Amino acid sequence: MKSEWKTENSEDKFHDECGIFGISKHPEAARITYLGLYALQHRGQESAGIVTLNNGQLNQRQGMGYVADVFTDKNLASLKGTAAIGHVRYSTTGESNLANAQPILTNSARGEMALGHNGNLLQADKIRQELEEEGAIFRSTTDSEVMLHLLARSRLPDLGDAIREVFGRVLGAFSLVLATPDGIWAARDPFGVRPLCLGKLDGGWVVASETCAFDLIGAKFVRDVNPGEAVHMHGEHLTSWTIVEPRETAHCIFEHVYFARPDSKVFEKSVHASRYQMGQQLALEHPVKGDYVIPVPDSGATAALGFASISSIPFQFGLIRNHYVGRTFIEPKRSIRHFGVKIKLNPIRELLENQRLIVIDDSIVRGTTSKKIVEMLRNAGAAEIHMRIASPPTISPCHYGIDTPTYSELIANQMSVSKILQYIGADSLAYLSVEGMKKAVGAEVGFCSACFDRKYPLPDTPRTPQKELFELHRT
Amino acid sequence: MKSEWKTENSEDKFHDECGIFGISKHPEAARITYLGLYALQHRGQESAGIVTLNNGQLNQRQGMGYVADVFTDKNLASLKGTAAIGHVRYSTTGESNLANAQPILTNSARGEMALGHNGNLLQADKIRQELEEEGAIFRSTTDSEVMLHLLARSRLPDLGDAIREVFGRVLGAFSLVLATPDGIWAARDPFGVRPLCLGKLDGGWVVASETCAFDLIGAKFVRDVNPGEAVHMHGEHLTSWTIVEPRETAHCIFEHVYFARPDSKVFEKSVHASRYQMGQQLALEHPVKGDYVIPVPDSGATAALGFASISSIPFQFGLIRNHYVGRTFIEPKRSIRHFGVKIKLNPIRELLENQRLIVIDDSIVRGTTSKKIVEMLRNAGAAEIHMRIASPPTISPCHYGIDTPTYSELIANQMSVSKILQYIGADSLAYLSVEGMKKAVGAEVGFCSACFDRKYPLPDTPRTPQKELFELHRT
Amino acid sequence: MKSEWKTENSEDKFHDECGIFGISKHPEAARITYLGLYALQHRGQESAGIVTLNNGQLNQRQGMGYVADVFTDKNLASLKGTAAIGHVRYSTTGESNLANAQPILTNSARGEMALGHNGNLLQADKIRQELEEEGAIFRSTTDSEVMLHLLARSRLPDLGDAIREVFGRVLGAFSLVLATPDGIWAARDPFGVRPLCLGKLDGGWVVASETCAFDLIGAKFVRDVNPGEAVHMHGEHLTSWTIVEPRETAHCIFEHVYFARPDSKVFEKSVHASRYQMGQQLALEHPVKGDYVIPVPDSGATAALGFASISSIPFQFGLIRNHYVGRTFIEPKRSIRHFGVKIKLNPIRELLENQRLIVIDDSIVRGTTSKKIVEMLRNAGAAEIHMRIASPPTISPCHYGIDTPTYSELIANQMSVSKILQYIGADSLAYLSVEGMKKAVGAEVGFCSACFDRKYPLPDTPRTPQKELFELHRT
Amino acid sequence: MKSEWKTENSEDKFHDECGIFGISKHPEAARITYLGLYALQHRGQESAGIVTLNNGQLNQRQGMGYVADVFTDKNLASLKGTAAIGHVRYSTTGESNLANAQPILTNSARGEMALGHNGNLLQADKIRQELEEEGAIFRSTTDSEVMLHLLARSRLPDLGDAIREVFGRVLGAFSLVLATPDGIWAARDPFGVRPLCLGKLDGGWVVASETCAFDLIGAKFVRDVNPGEAVHMHGEHLTSWTIVEPRETAHCIFEHVYFARPDSKVFEKSVHASRYQMGQQLALEHPVKGDYVIPVPDSGATAALGFASISSIPFQFGLIRNHYVGRTFIEPKRSIRHFGVKIKLNPIRELLENQRLIVIDDSIVRGTTSKKIVEMLRNAGAAEIHMRIASPPTISPCHYGIDTPTYSELIANQMSVSKILQYIGADSLAYLSVEGMKKAVGAEVGFCSACFDRKYPLPDTPRTPQKELFELHRT
Secondary structure, eight states: OEEEHHHHTGGGSOEEOEEEEEESOOTTHHHHHHHHHHHTGGGOOSEEEEEEEETTEEEEEEEESOHHHHOOHHHHHHSOOSEEEEEEEOOOGGGOSGGGOSSEEEEETTEEEEEEEEEEETTHHHHHHHHHHTTOOBSSOOHHHHHHHHHHHOOOSSHHHHHHHHHHHOOEEEEEEEEETTEEEEEEOTTOOSOOEEEEETTEEEEESSTHHHHHHTOEEEEEOOTTEEEEEETTEEEEEESSOOOSOOEETHIIIIISOTTSEETTEEHHHHHHHHHHHHHHHSOOOOSEEEEOTTTTHHHHHHHHHHHTOOBOOOEEEOTTOOSEEEOOTTOOSOOTTTTTEEEOHHHHTTOEEEEEESOOSSSHHHHHHHHHHHHTTOSEEEEEESSOOOOSOOSSSEEOOOGGGOHHHHSOHHHHHHHHTOSEEEEOOHHHHHHHHTOSSSEEOHHHHOOOOSTTOOOOOGGGOOOSTTO | OEEEHHHHTGGGSOEEOEEEEEESOOTTHHHHHHHHHHHTGGGOOSEEEEEEEETTEEEEEEEESOHHHHOOHHHHHHSOOSEEEEEEEOOOGGGOSGGGOSSEEEEETTEEEEEEEEEEETTHHHHHHHHHHTTOOBSSOOHHHHHHHHHHHOOOSSHHHHHHHHHHHOOEEEEEEEEETTEEEEEEOTTOOSOOEEEEETTEEEEESSTHHHHHHTOEEEEEOOTTEEEEEETTEEEEEESSOOOSOOEETHIIIIISOTTSEETTEEHHHHHHHHHHHHHHHSOOOOSEEEEOTTTTHHHHHHHHHHHTOOBOOOEEEOTTOOSEEEOOTTOOSOOTTTTTEEEOHHHHTTOEEEEEESOOSSSHHHHHHHHHHHHTTOSEEEEEESSOOOOSOOSSSEEOOOGGGOHHHHSOHHHHHHHHTOSEEEEOOHHHHHHHHTOSSSEEOHHHHOOOOSTTOOOOOGGGOOOSTTO | OEEEHHHHTGGGSOEEOEEEEEESOOTTHHHHHHHHHHHTGGGOOSEEEEEEEETTEEEEEEEESOHHHHOOHHHHHHSOOSEEEEEEEOOOGGGOSGGGOSSEEEEETTEEEEEEEEEEETTHHHHHHHHHHTTOOBSSOOHHHHHHHHHHHOOOSSHHHHHHHHHHHOOEEEEEEEEETTEEEEEEOTTOOSOOEEEEETTEEEEESSTHHHHHHTOEEEEEOOTTEEEEEETTEEEEEESSOOOSOOEETHIIIIISOTTSEETTEEHHHHHHHHHHHHHHHSOOOOSEEEEOTTTTHHHHHHHHHHHTOOBOOOEEEOTTOOSEEEOOTTOOSOOTTTTTEEEOHHHHTTOEEEEEESOOSSSHHHHHHHHHHHHTTOSEEEEEESSOOOOSOOSSSEEOOOGGGOHHHHSOHHHHHHHHTOSEEEEOOHHHHHHHHTOSSSEEOHHHHOOOOSTTOOOOOGGGOOOSTTO | OEEEHHHHTGGGSOEEOEEEEEESOOTTHHHHHHHHHHHTGGGOOSEEEEEEEETTEEEEEEEESOHHHHOOHHHHHHSOOSEEEEEEEOOOGGGOSGGGOSSEEEEETTEEEEEEEEEEETTHHHHHHHHHHTTOOBSSOOHHHHHHHHHHHOOOSSHHHHHHHHHHHOOEEEEEEEEETTEEEEEEOTTOOSOOEEEEETTEEEEESSTHHHHHHTOEEEEEOOTTEEEEEETTEEEEEESSOOOSOOEETHIIIIISOTTSEETTEEHHHHHHHHHHHHHHHSOOOOSEEEEOTTTTHHHHHHHHHHHTOOBOOOEEEOTTOOSEEEOOTTOOSOOTTTTTEEEOHHHHTTOEEEEEESOOSSSHHHHHHHHHHHHTTOSEEEEEESSOOOOSOOSSSEEOOOGGGOHHHHSOHHHHHHHHTOSEEEEOOHHHHHHHHTOSSSEEOHHHHOOOOSTTOOOOOGGGOOOSTTO
C-alpha cells in the first residue's frame, strides 16, 4: 500500500493554503519569480504557477507538484517578459486538480487578467451563487475565479477603481497579486489577516508573502502592504491607494506559531523571535523537572531552545529526522505498525534511555502524531515524558484561509487537557496560554487568535455550529 | 534540431478539428467512450477528454496527446458512471494548451454541464465580446466555452428549451455532445455541416462523428442526427426535438475527400465508395498514358484504385510508408536535405525505374509535399510523372470548423494549374472538377464545397478579403 | 485490463529479432545512425542503442522502446564521434530487459569493444557453459555477450585475426557490427543467413541490415557483405578478408516473405518484386472465382496485387487499418469480445456485402488472427471467403535468429490444411508451394526455407523433437 | 542554467559511497529491504537496487535516483521472495550510469549470484587487468564485478570456501552482501573499515550498514559482523566463519564525524555521542568569546550543542535550512551571484545582527561553502565570526571507499590554517585535534584517521604522490 506521507504526519498540522509573489521589472522576471516561489514552497506544495507580462501579453505556466518539478530551464525560458506573478498552492484532497492551480488567467472585457491569492472570502459561496444566477459559469472552485468575475463585472473603467469597488465590498481575508497588460497589482484586506510584504529589487518592485523570498533574490524589504491598501507596480513606479479604510488589524497569529519560516519577518516581526519567546513563556508558565529538553523536529526547535534557556535544562536533539523522506512511502502489506512518524523520525536510544524528557512541539491538532512520538520515546527507554506545547489548545477552525480540521477532529475541542494527556500517554502535558502567546509576539491586540479562543474578528464570520463545540479550556 | 513531423507533412493537408462521442447507458461507459475516441483519433490528436455521469455527478479526465496516452487502466477506472461523453481535438499550434481541451466542465446556475463540439460558430468573437461586456470571463479560446456561457444565461428553466433558444439563434457549423446530471444531449446545426451519427448499443444510445466508432464498440447505426435536431439520451430513452427548422443541407464534402475514415459512413454514404468514384471520375476527365498508377499513401489509395479501374493501367504500391514514424524526428544538424517526406515515404526504385507514373493524391494544399514526392520519384528513375488530384483545386479557406491555411498559403489560390505544375516539377497535372466530385459523392446539391468554389452556404459567413483572392480557376 | 497489442496481433507473425547499422566516417555519426535505425525500426521495437567512437573512446546510449523515444536531441548531441554502430532489438517477453539491449559495451584486455548482432549462434548454450566453467560471468542472456567473451579470450593480438579465429569456428547465423577504438567492423556468417548490406556515404562506409536505411540517409548501395566476409571500416578505408570459406548460401527466405520492407533490396533482390511474384504464383497455383481480391493490410498488400494481376479479379481495400493504434490498448472489463484484430482492422461493409472475397495474407502462424478476420468479414456480409496464403504452411521453428512459436503452436504443424480451413472458418484455403515461393524469389537454391520444409541447411542444427512433429504437408 | 545542487554544496563534503542491506527470511522481503534502504538513503542517492530470492531464483530491480523513486508498489510486488539484498550507491559524476548500479546480478558456473558492497578494493585495477589478460570482459567499472569474477573463478566447489579463498586474499575495505539460490551471505574485511551490523527480525537475520535501518524495520541489533568474518544467513539459521584472521581494526572515523546518521550505532558506538563529545572537545581545545554558538545545519548541529555545553555560550539556530530544496535548481542567467548555499540556507538577520558568532561545522573540504557562509553571515550583520571545525584538517584522500577530492582540491593540503582563515574571511578558525577527535570517539586506537593524518593502516595502500603533498599541519 502506497500511503501518502502527508496523511500520516504533515496533515496533523494546520496548513497554510498559499504563497504569492510578484515583480514589476526585471529582465528575468520568470526566473526571479521561480526563486521567490522556491523560498515560499513551505506555504503550498500541491501546485505552482507563474504568469509573465511580455509586451502587453500574459503568458502562463502551471502544474501539479513542487516548484522544482513544475518549472524547467526550458519552460522558464518560454515565459518571456519583464514582470510576473507567481503562486504556490496547498489544498485539501477533494479539490486537488489542475483546474484550481493559480494564478488563474482569464479574458474579459477588461482584457487579460491573471490573479493569485492567499486567503479566503467569507461569502464566496453566496457571491458565486449570485453570479451563477446572473449567468456566470465557473471552471474551478477557487475564490480567485470569483474575484476575477467581480472585477470583470465592475462598470468602472479604471482597474484601480474597480479593485477599490470590488475589494472594498467583499468580506474576508485576502492578500492577492494581479497581472494585467498594465502591470502588476497587489492588494490586502482591511484586517491584514494574511501577510504581504513589499520590497525593491534592482529598481523594480516586489511583493511576497514572506521576507524569506526577498532574502533569496536579494531584494530589500521596504514595508508591509498595508491592510486595506492596493498598489500598482508598473516598472519602477509604485502607485498606492486605499481600497477600504483599515480596521483594527487581525493578523493571523498562527503564522508566528507554525506557518512562516523562522528566517522570515511577518507582520514586520521576526518569526524566530516570536517562537523563541513562546518557548520561554511556556517554561515560565509550565515549569517541569527533567534531564533534557528535546524538540519535535523541525517546527518545535526554536521554542525548545527558548524553553531550555529559561529552565536551564540542556537542549538535545533526541529525535533525528530522515532528510530523504519523499512524498510517498510504501508500507509492508501485512504490517500492523503504522510507519507514518517512524519513517520520518527516529529517537537516539543511547541518549534518551532512562532520562526524563521535556518534549516541545509547536501545536497539537488531532493528537495522533503526539501519541506516536510518546510511544516511540517510551520504546527508546525514556523514564518520563513531559509534553509542552508552545501554543494554546487549538479548539476552533479557521475561516480565513487556513486548512484546519473540523471541530470534531480537533482533539482539544473534544477533550480536556487531562483527557488529551491520557490519550497521548505522556507523564504530563501543558499548553502555552493565549495571553502568553500574545506576549511572545509582542502585541496584546491586533492579532487574530480565533483558532485558540473562538473570537473571530471579522464580521459575518460563520457562526460556530453549537453541537460541535466542546467547552472546557476557555472557561 | 527536433522537428515536429506534422510541420513537414501532415500539415500540408486540411485538418478536421474534432471528433465527438456520447453514450447514454452502459456499465462501462468510460471504457466504451475510450474505444469510441480510439476509433475517431484521426479527427484530432492534440488532446483527448472524457466526462462521465455518475449518480448525478460529472467526473472529468483530459490530457494532451493521443487517446492511448491520456487514458490508463487506472484513470479509466476512476471515471465511474453509466453515461459519458468524449472528445478528441486537433488544433493549430498557437492555441495548443490544456485549457482548450474538451469536454469543458463548468458549474453554473444550471448545475454541472460538460460540453464538447466539432465545428465553428460564425460569430463567436462577436458573442464573446458581448458576453465580456456583460461581465463574463473566459479561460479558453474555444467556442465550447461560449456555448456554455449562452446556456448558463438562458432564462428558460428547462435545458431542452434553453438548447433550442441558444442553438436556434447562433449561426455556424456545429455537432455537439453535452453531459448534465440529467443525461447526455446531442445537437446539430440546421445545415448539417459536420457529421453526427446516432446508434444503439445494448439498450443504450450512442452518438459519434463517424460510424467507424460504432463498428469498434459493436453498436448498430440507426440514422444521422438530423440537421437542426437535438436529442436527449437518458438511459434507454431518446427524446428528439427540432431546435431550428433545417435548411438546405451543406454537408462538408471534404469529409468524403480526405477527413473521414474510408470504412465510415458519413452523411449516410460510404466514404470508400465516394473516393473510389472520385478516382474513376478523375480518370474519365483527365486520362493519361502511363505504366503504373501509384497512390500517395495512404490517403490517395482508394482513388488510385478507382483511377486504375477506368484507365486499365496497373495499380502499384510505388511509395512505401514507414509504419514507425513517431510524432517527432531529429534531423542531422548540417543537413541540407529536408527529411520531412523522406522519413515517411520511400520509393521502390526497382519498380519505378524508367516507368511512366500516374501519381494519385487526394488534394494539394501548399504544394510542398507534392514537390518533394515528384523529386523523390525522379531520383528513383521515373521516366514520366503525371499528377492527378482526386479533388478540385483548394482555393478558399473553411469557416466551418476545418483547419485550413490562409489564402496566401493555398497554392491553388496563388497560381494557375500550369504554374503549380511548374512548381512541383511533374510532367502533367490535373484536378478533378467540382462537378465530377459532386457526381462521385452522388449529390448535385446538399454539400458545401466552398473550399473549392468559394460558395459559402451559410449566411453571414465572413466576406473573403479581396486582396487575398487570386482569380484563375473558377472563371 | 490493459492488453499489450502485440500479444493479440503482431505476435501471430514470425518476428525478426534485430536490425544493425554502422558508419565509419561522418561528422554527425550518431544522428546518421539514428536515421538508419529509424528506417530499420520494423526489425525490432523492444530496445534501441547507439555506440559512437570519439577520439579512441566509445560512448553508449540505449533504452527500452522505439528509436524515436530512446533518443532525444540532447542525448544524440552527447554521443560525440565520427563513427558509430547501432542496433534495434525485438525480443520474446521473458528476456525483455535493458541488460539485453545492444550494442553491448565491454572492457577487456583488448580495450573497449561494443558489439551488436542479428542472428543466432547454434551452440551458444554450450559455449556459454564452457566459458562459465573457465570462470566467466554473464550479465545478459544474449549471444552478443558470448561473442565478446570469445573475442576477449582469443590470444591473437590483431583483432582482425581474432575475428577470423572466433567467427570462423562458431556455428550459426549472424550478421554483426563491432566498434573499437580502431574503427567499425562488420562480419557475416559463411551461409549468409541474415542480410547485411554495404554502402558509401560522403566518403565513409556504411553497413545496414536492409537498403531502406541507405535510402533514408542518402547512401549508395555498393554490394552485400559477402557470406564469410569480415570488413574493417576505418574512415574512408575498407579492408576486407575472409573469415571462413563461404558455403552454399542459405539466405533466409522469410525476409522476402514478410520481414523486410518492400522498398528494400535484400540478398541483392527487390523485396517488392518477390512478393508481387509470390502473389502471381499463388494465383496460378490456386485460382478461385471471386468478386474482389483483398489484402490483409499491410503485409498482404503486394502479394494481393500480384494475385489480382493474374486472376483479373479487382483488387480492393476491403479492410481498413486504424493508423493510430498504439502499443497498448485497454479493453472493457466485462467484454466477451476480443478487440485484438478489431482495434486495428475494420471491414467496409458497403463494399463487401454479398461479395465473394479472395483474402490474401503473407502467412498463417497460429491461425488466431485469420480466424478473427474471417469472422469479421462474415459479419460484414461477405458471401464467400477464400483465403490464399502467399507462402507455404509454416511447420517448423527457426534456429537462425527468428522468433517463431514452438511446434505445438504452429497451426500448420498440428493440422492439415483442411482442418485449418475448418478452424478459421473460410470457404476455401490454399497456400503457395515451396517451389512456387522459390520461383518467385528467383532462385531454386541458395535460400533457407526450413520453416516451411524442415530442411535446416546448417550443420548441427538442433534435431527436431519427434513428438512435436506433425506430418501432413510435406508428404 | 540548471545547476545540480550537489555541485554547489553537498559536494563540498566527503561522501560515503554505499549502503547495503540483507534479510534472510521474511514474507515481504522486498518491502523490508526497501525500508532498510530508505533508512540508509543518506549513504548513496545515485542509484538503488534490490535482488530477491524466490524458490531458488533471483529477481532484480534497480534504477537511478532515490529509493522512493526507483521502487513502486507495483515493482516491489513483482520482487517476490522471502530473502533479499539491497544497495544504495553514491558516485562521482564520471561513472554515473545504470551499468554500475548494484547489486550486480550475474550467471556463472556457480549459477546466479548477486553482490552489493560498500568499500574499495586496493588492487582492483591490477586484479581487473589480470582477469582481462585471462580473457575476462567487464561491463561496469565497479569492484563488485571484480569480486563476482573472482568468485566465479574459484575452483572450490563450496561457496563458503570460495568466499574464504577470494576475500582472504584481496586487500581492501569492504562490507558486502551476496544473494545466491542458497541464501544470503555477508562478509567484512579483516580491518573492519566499513561498518556492517547484524540483527534479528521475526525469526530471520538482517544485516545493514547502520543500525538506523534496524530501527525503522523494528529489528533487534545483535552485534557487528566481525572484521574478517563471513556469515551465511539461510532462513532462521546463521553460519559464521572466519575468512581471514582479523587485524588491528581500522574503523573509518569519518563515519562518526559526518557520514553516519546520528541516531545510528556504528562500530557499536552511538554516533550522536561521538559528535557531541567532538563539540565538547573542540570547545576545550579552542575556546573563544562570543554571543551565540550556531551550527551549519544539519551536520554541525550535534557538535555545536556539545561546544555550547562546555563554553556556556547559548546555542541558536542562526542559519535556517529550506526543507524543499530539490536535486536541481535553476539560476537566473545573468546572475553574478552563486545561489549554491543561498538556496539552502538563510540567516536570521534579527538574531545575528551585531553579534559575535561561533559557527560550528563538522569539516572543511574545499572551503568554498565555508567562504560563502561567512559572507552570508557578514551580510546579515554579524560582528565577529569564529569558525570552529569539529574534526581535524582533511589533508589526504581516502583509499577505502570514500569519495574525496584529490590532494590539490583539499584546501587543508594546500594552505595553512591561517591562509584558510584568510580565504574564508572569518575572524578566527580552529580545528579539533586528531587526539581530541579520537578521545571523543572513545578510542586511541582501532580507527583509521588517514584523511587527517596520512597514516594509512592497510598494507599496500597507494603511496601518496609527493608533489601533491603540502606539509603544514602535521609537523
